[in-house]
Amino acid sequence: MQQSNDKQRRAELGAFLRTRRARLSSTQIGMPVAPRRRTPGLRREEVAIAAGVSTTWYTYLEQGRDIQASGNILSSLANVLQLTEDERIHLFTLANQPLATKSSPLEESLRRTYQRVLDELGTMPALLTGRTYDILGWNRAATLVFGDFERIPASERNVLWLLFSKTRWSKKIRLFIERDQYAKEVLETFRSRITGHQADPSVQAFIERLQQASPTFRDLWAEHNVRSTCATRKQLQHPLVGKMTLDYVKFQVIEHPDIRCHMYLAADSETAQQLHRLLKDEPLSAESI
Secondary structure (H helix, E strand, C coil): HHHHHHHHHHHHHHHHHHHHHHCHHHHHHCCCCCCCCCCCCCCHHHHHHHHCCCHHHHHHHHCCCCCCCHHHHHHHHEEEEEEHHHHHHHHHHHHHCCCCCCCCCCCCCHHHHHHHHHHHCCCCCCCEEEEEEEEECCCCHHHHCCCCCCCCHHCCHHHHHHHHHHHHHHHHHHCCCCCCHHHHHHHHHHHHHHCCCCHHHHHHHHHHHHHHHHHHHHHHHCCCCCCCCCCCCCEEEEEEEEECCCCEEEEECCCCCCEEEEEEEEHHHHHHHHHHHHHHHHHHHCCCC
């Protein structure tokens, strides 16, 4: 079955490359105007020369033969074929190669749209986080359950930083009863989340900052444990409504793959009533930090 899947993947890769070169002319990649040809687009040898590989090797790649293409060669081919970002990701996926991408800032229009989604969740606390767990957005329910993220400096408004640092802000935000276990889970999902992005300078700088600030983070990071998600059932001790039990759900934002939406659903009727009380009595219950 695996051999069949690999063969199909390589065939799809070859077809994709052929269609990409068919839409370009030699002048578009800085080569002399070619003589009249039977089929439109670039010749294989033109792509190979421009990408710095042999014509034979590139021909084998298009034919779906079992050869390996490095990330550097794929990047060169993507540049020659003038691929869009989506096409570049598709190329690397078909070639079975991880693609290291830089974490791009969230456009303001998208930020507003995602904030509307969070706000529409009503009594369900929800957060948006980026690649390194920066908190990019939250709704009113999240503020009333966890604390006022708005008052935290942007440099410290990060889930991992709040879990592992010993700042005044980390002590003010309300987190789960099993805080140490939760911190370990988030760290392990973070390691899984940055697979393929370890060379990103912003990721490296963030890890170094946490290692310097927290011996606990440093020790756990050295264990190299990974997981895809945190435990789904959480408990939180709220100063106004008491113990709350929440079910955790996480979604990836397809339009911006670095972003995750974290939602916390009431696990029982008592917690649902507590959430309704918090939102109903907001002026009295919102605890400033």
